[in-house]
Amino acid sequence: MNSRIRHLASAMIILYVILFVQLNVIQVGRKNTLDSDTRNTRQTVRDYNDPRGDIRTKDGVIIATSIRNESGSEFEWQRTYPKGDLYSSVTGYFTFAYGATQLEKTQNDILAGRTVEQQIKGIGSLFNGQNTTGSVQTTLDSRIQQAAKDALGKREGSVVVIEPSTGEIKAMWSYPTYDPNLVAVQDDELAGDVLRYLDSMPGKPLLANAYQERYMPGSTFKVITAAGALDAGLINSESSWEDESEFLPPQTNDPIQNYANKVCGGDLAEVFRRSCNTPFARTAIALGPQKMVDIAQSFGIGEVIPFDLPRAVSSQFGDVDYFKENLPLLGIGGFGQGNTQMVPLHMAMVAASIANKGMMMKPYVVAATYDHSGSVLRRTSPTVWKTPMSSATSALLTELMIGVVNEGTAKCCMSLANGIQAAAKTGTAQLNAAGEPQSSHAWMIAFAPAQAPRYAIVVMLKGTAADISAGTGGTLAGPIAKKVLDIALTR
DSSP states (O other): OHHHHHHHHHHHHHHHHHHHHHHHIIIIITHHHHHHOTTOHHHHHHHHHSOOOOEEOTTSOEEEEEEEOOTTOSSSEEEEOTTGGGGHHHHOOBOSSSOBOHHHHHTHHHHHTOSHHHHHHTTTHHHHOOOOOOEEEESOOHHHHHHHHHHHTTSSEEEEEEOTTTOBEEEEEEESOOOGGGTSOSOHHHHHHHHHHHHHSTTOTTSOTTTSOOBOOGGGGHHHHHHHHHHHTSOOTTOEEEEESEEOOTTOSSOEEOGGGOOEEEEHHHHHHTTOSHHHHHHHHHHHHHHHHHHHHHTTTTSBOOOSSTTOOBOBOOOHHHHHHOHHHHHHHTTTOTTOBBOHHHHHHHHHHHHTTTOEEOOBSEEEEEOTTSOEEEEOOOOEEEOOSOHHHHHHHHHHHHHHHHHSTTTTTOOOGGGOOOEEEEEEEEOSOTTSOOOEEEEEEEEESTTSOOEEEEEEEOTTSHHHHTSOIIIIIHHHHHHHHHHHTTO
16 A cells, blocks of 8 residues: 555656656746747737837937827837837837837847846846836937938938947938838737838838848949958059050950049059059959958958848858859959949948958947846947958058048048048949949948048948939948038037
């Protein structure tokens, strides 16, 4: 009898242990999977019924918050975005039926108060009803962000401002965009209609073209070719090229031409400030497929940008085998045409690496996160991602880019307020084949002050409108960069 009881007791203990383990596997080990399962409506309802913490700029402007609904509403709280479309590419949206995007998604546990640290600190909330929400402080500067929006206007494109020494994103504006308040409504049918409408619009407003799209960079890419050739010892400050309007590369009967078929040549400073194409095509071919691909990879081209916002894409150049069979495309790739595609954020990082003595920092928008009491949960530390050039090369490129501003293709429009010296490179990415109507993207990369850089910037105007397609990077993107930098540098 006693033996049977002991066996029964042992069996009960074993079953209890199994049950305990299974519950912990489900509640702890599979928590993230279950939380993200679209069929888990209980989790969704709980998320939407609870308040969420604020998202704010570095200078304290609230850009996402939760407000209490009036009595009678299905949900107690409503997520709102006080600045409308101004920060949508960073905050994203938070909805009941369609989930969350951008920081609302990546920082969900912080905002909802569900990290381990928040839960431990908030044990008392089980008894006193106090919420455990956290907040997110971004790196964005509200003045610079507004300046970027105002300067770009209704032209399709993007503006990114980055701090060279840290990688902090001070502004990131894309157009077209959307107002997340229109998506975060509590009417699921209406929210769905809005999302479907936005998804069908030209220009893809739900995608932030600043870091989720790639474009032909035109002559802004010449800084990459020049950096690689300088560090490889192929060229130096004394190098020179003969005057010519075109260059016939191997494997083709179609010559590579300078912009508008102009005669162009001279020393490195001259061909750089005039943005001659043929010297950089010759340089890329002289470096060869393997070396040019290595140079591109040293700048992180081909890798997904290590950004703390989701769905960042990679810039593209090409592979060695392809270029061995297509040397003319290697040549035009050397000045940012052909298959070369760059993400605007990545070109801002390229400019920033020149400003930062050759070091390319990881870009980030989350400066710090806080618990409900204001204590720091996480703080982002600046991190070097790549070192694509020597400090000596970055110093020479700075001088070359100063020449572009003072005597070259940016002379028209990059004279900053208060006599501050900028360093810049323009780009006009021609999209049309010979004989077709003109179509091009307009680019500008720059940093200032040139010898003690505080900010680096990229401006990209997509060649969809006639005025953009007919203009150049200097005349179109330059004034935008100037307006933004003038405001950024006033503090």
